[in-house]
Amino acid sequence: xxxxxxxxxxxxxxxxxxxxxxxxxxxxxxxxxxxxxxxxxxxxxxxxxxxxxxxxxxxxxxxxxxxxxxxxxxxxxxxxxxxxxxxxxxxxxxxxxxxxxxxxxxxxxxxxxxx
Amino acid sequence: xxxxxxxxxxxxxxxxxxxxxxxxxxxxxxxxxxxxxxxxxxxxxxxxxxxxxxxxxxxxxxxxxxxxxxxxxxxxxxxxxxxxxxxxxxxxxxxxxxxxxxxxxxxxxxxxxx
Numbered sequence: 001x002x003x004x005x006x007x008x009x010x011x012x013x014x015x016x017x018x019x020x021x022x023x024x025x026x027x028x029x030x031x032x033x034x035x036x037x038x039x040x041x042x043x044x045x046x047x048x049x050x051x052x053x054x055x056x057x058x059x060x061x062x063x064x065x066x067x068x069x070x071x072x073x074x075x076x077x078x079x080x081x082x083x084x085x086x087x088x089x090x091x092x093x094x095x096x097x098x099x100x101x102x103x104x105x106x107x108x109x110x111x112x113x114x115x
Numbered sequence: 116x117x118x119x120x121x122x123x124x125x126x127x128x129x130x131x132x133x134x135x136x137x138x139x140x141x142x143x144x145x146x147x148x149x150x151x152x153x154x155x156x157x158x159x160x161x162x163x164x165x166x167x168x169x170x171x172x173x174x175x176x177x178x179x180x181x182x183x184x185x186x187x188x189x190x191x192x193x194x195x196x197x198x199x200x201x202x203x204x205x206x207x208x209x210x211x212x213x214x215x216x217x218x219x220x221x222x223x224x225x226x227x228x229x
Contacts, residue, residue: 034217043207043222044158046116051217090157102148102173103209103218105157 002027002093006106014114019063019078021109023091026072032094033074034103035065039087047089050074061085086113117141117210119221127227128198135194136224138208143188145211148218149181152205161206164191198228 007022025031032051036044048059055067065076074091088110092103118141128134138147149161161181162170170183184192195202205225209218 036220041225043119044209044220046217046219049217102160102163103158105159107157 002031002104004091004093004104004106006089006091006109008109009107010110010112012112012114013081015083016080019076019081019085019111021076021089021091021111023065023074023076023106024072025074025091025093027093033065033067034092034094035059035063035074035076036090036092037061037087038090038108044090047076081111081113083113083115086111117144117212117219119208119210119219121208121221121224123224124222125225125227127229129229130199132198133194133196134198134226135192136206136208136226138191138193138221140189140210145188147185147191148209148211149183149191149193150207150209150220152207152223154203158207161193195226198226200228202226203228 003026005024013019030052034049035047037047038044047063048057048065050057050067058064063078065074067074088108090108091106120139122137147164150158151161152158160173161176162172162183164170164183164185166185166188180196182194205223207220207223209220211218
């Protein structure tokens with residue numbers, strides 16, 4: 001069965017600093033991996049996705065993530081944090097693969113950005 | 116991507132009553148999903164709704180409590196029945212689009228049960 005672990009329920013960085021949000025997965029099949037962002041009182045927005053093409057995936061708002069099979073990781077990074085990045089971030093793995101899959105979500109990491 | 120709307124955006128309901136949440140998509144999709152996000156928690160899949168067939172429920176969720184309709188390829192409803200305070204959550208619908216499990220989410224319905 002698939003699962004996702006996000007290390008750190010809360011991460012705080014200064015504006016302009018590197019953002020690193022950690023995600024490790026477990027999957028019995030080649031996974032599809034996703035990062036979503038949830039701003040306060042809003043739904044989830046897709047940041048980026050890995051679907052077995054390039055291991056370094058670039059998403060919206062300057063975020064990127066690298067798929068490392070040997071480490072079963074899919075960490076999310078951004079070189080320079082902006083105040084508008086403050087939100088909750090969810091890592092997810094496709095539960096069954098293919099077009100009929102559902103998503104297994106991590107518990108989320110709340111990112112705070114200090115001025 | 117997909118443009119998804121949900122109604123209502125939020126509601127406060129009394130214990131024992133039911134609430135029906137609507138989800139509308141801007142174009143036809145085969146699969147729609149309903150998730151629950153309890154306070155301070157991650158998302159949990161309730162059920163998958165395919166047009167023309169019964170919804171498929173995940174472990175821990177039953178049709179009597181969360182009946183789902185899927186009358187066409189752009190619309191679905193989720194009913195939360197006989198509500199209790201434990202049902203206070205954000206309920207989100209999503210659609211699969213992009214061929215590889217990519218899901219796009221609606222804005223969610225924030226439900227509070229008193």
